[in-house]
Amino acid sequence: MAERVRTVKRVDRAFAFIDLSGFTAFTDTRGDAEAVAVLARFRALVREVAASRAVRVSKWLGDGAMLVAIDLPTLIETVTDIVTEAPEWRIELPLRAGVAHGAVILMEGDDHIGGAVNLAARLCDEAQPNEVLAPSAVTGEPLPANTTARVVGHRKVRGITTPIELVLLEAA
């Protein structure tokens, strides 16, 4: 009997991974209790800024978070706001983030599968402290009024065969 092939519906979404740069070393030197306190402040900040822009915190990932939004400019604004506001929230570690958007499969209503998710996660890994990295394709959509995109050139990203032109997203 022929296997039944189901049509998979894709949805356009924007994704960001954001994390505390150097969290493991911080835990080693400052101890678990201080690390948990910083993590709690980080999560509170992410929650507040994401909620204020109707961006969903899709997953907490230890010392990071995955954010999902329907539109890219809102997600970019949310991420750059979080990075900018972190020092005032006494988050003693710099943040870093990766952003990407594209059509993905929505699995069981709450999980997103697709290249944009993987790319955003990889770019977060590649980002230096206080950097928000994104593929230059994000400049094909209007950026938030307070944000600039600075081209940093083509880079090889782990797990992706061809180098990708990347931009740094920065609050103006």
Next chain:
Amino acid sequence: MNDTPFALAVAEVLDGLGPGDVMTYGEVAAEAGFPGAARAVGTFLRTTSGHPWWRIIAASGRLAPGHEQDQARRLRAEGIMVDNGRVRPDAEPHRRSARHRYR
């Protein structure tokens, strides 16, 4: 609760702000003598009345969650530029004592 050293110092900073003055939560905390207590300033503003809460913004220029429209209206009435739920330092901000002015 509102007569703690922190509350008294923060209230003094807030009440010294006039039309056209905008500070961040962190700046209020620092000027009050409690650097790093930005979140506590936010809590103070949420739980007290009679202070010019609308003159306080996040470090990114973001307005108070849930009060964006009211805050934007009040700031615009004082000559502050607000765009998309954010105070915009379009002109080079300058300091008057420790306060940023956004015009």
